[in-house]
Amino acid sequence: PLCGVGGGVGLRRMRRWIVLTDSNGRGTTHHSILNHVPREEREGVEIEIKAVYTLDGAFYCVERGDCDVRGATVVVDSLTNDVRGTRSQRPASPQQLVDRVDRLRKRLMLAGAAAVVVCQLKPMQTTDVTPYNSVLDEYLRCEKERGRHGFGCRTQIRLEFLRNDGFHIRPEFDSVMDRTYACAFMGVPVPKPTPWDAFIPYSVRQ
Numbered sequence: 001p002l003c004g005v006g007g008g009v010g011l012r013r014m015r016r017w018i019v020l021t022d023s024n025g026r027g028t029t030h031h032s033i034l035n036h037v038p039r040e041e042r043e044g045v046e047i048e049i050k051a052v053y054t055l056d057g058a059f060y061c062v063e064r065g066d067c068d069v070r071g072a073t074v075v076v077d078s079l080t081n082d083v084r085g086t087r088s089q090r091p092a093s094p095q096q097l098v099d100r101v102d103r104l105r106k107r108l109m110l111a112g113a114a115a116v117v118v119c120q121l122k123p124m125q126t127t128d129v130t131p132y133n134s135v136l137d138e139y140l141r142c143e144k145e146r147g148r149h150g151f152g153c154r155t156q157i158r159l160e161f162l163r164n165d166g167f168h169i170r171p172e173f174d175s176v177m178d179r180t181y182a183c184a185f186m187g188v189p190v191p192k193p194t195p196w197d198a199f200i201p202y203s204v205r206q
Contacts (some may be wrong), residue, residue: 014073016114017047017185018059022080024122024169026051028178033103035175036182048072053088054081055100062104063109070112072160073155075184076104077119080167084124094135097121101136105143115149117184122157124168130199153184154193159201166201 017033019025030047037045050067052058058078063065083098085091092100101118108116118140122130136152143150157180161173169177183190 014133015044015046017045018067018072018074019047019049019181020052020061020067020074020076020078021049022053022078024050024080024167025077027171027174028181028194032175032178033181033185036179037186041186053095054078054086054196055104056082056089058102059100059107062107063166065184069108071114073115073117073185074108074113075117075119075181076101076108077181078119079119079132080124083121083127083129084167091127094132097132098135098139102139115151117151117153119153119180119184120155120194122155122169123159123194123201124163125159125201125203128200128204129197133196133199133206151187153180154190156180156190156192156194158194158198 019028019033021028028049030049033047034045050058050061052061055076055078058076062069079097079101082089082092082097104117105118118136121132121136121143123129139146140150140152141149156172156176157169159174161169163170180190
C-alpha cells in the first residue's frame with residue numbers, strides 16, 4: 001500500500017479532494033496541486049487544504065463538522081507532530097501512531113469520505129521514523145486485504161530537504177509536497193519515493 005495507493009482512487013471518480021495536513025502543508029493550494037495533474041483531468045476538481053497539525057486534530061475537526069468530507073477523497077498527512085510530540089502530547093510509539101491513524105480512518109469513513117489515503121511519515125533529523133513507517137505499512141496492507149481500502153502513499157521528502165530544526169521542509173521543496181498530494185489523489189505511485197534506508201538520521205548513521 002505504501003508503494004502507491006493502489007487502484008480505485010482516481011480522478012474520474014473523485015472530484016472533491018481534501019488534504020488534512022500539518023505546518024509542512026500549510027502553503028499548499030488548490031492550484032499548486034493541480035499543477036501536477038494532467039491538464040485534461042483538472043476540470044471540475046475541487047481541493048480543500050485543512051491544517052489540523054496532528055491526527056487527533058484531524059479527528060476532532062471531522063467530529064465537530066468543521067470539515068465536510070462527504071463524497072471526498074481525503075489525504076491524511078498530519079503524522080509528524082504525533083511522533084515528535086507536542087506541548088500537550090507525548091511522542092507516540094509506532095503502535096500508538098497506527099492506533100490514531102485507524103481511529104481517524106474509521107471516523108472519516110463514518111463521516112462519508114469516499115476514500116482515505118494515508119501519507120507515509122516524512123524523515124526527521126532527530127528520530128528514525130523507519131519503525132513507524134514499517135508498522136504503518138503493515139497496517140495498511142492488512143486493511144487492504146480485509147477489503148477496507150487501506151490506501152497509502154509514499155513520501156518523496158529527503159533528509160536534505162529539511163530546515164535546521166529537523167522537521168520542517170525548506171520552501172524550495174514545497175512543490176515536492178504538491179506532487180505527492182497529486183499522486184495520492186490520482187491513485188498513482190510517486191515518481192521518486194524516498195528509499196527505505198534514507199529515513200535514518202545522520203546522527204544515528206554516525
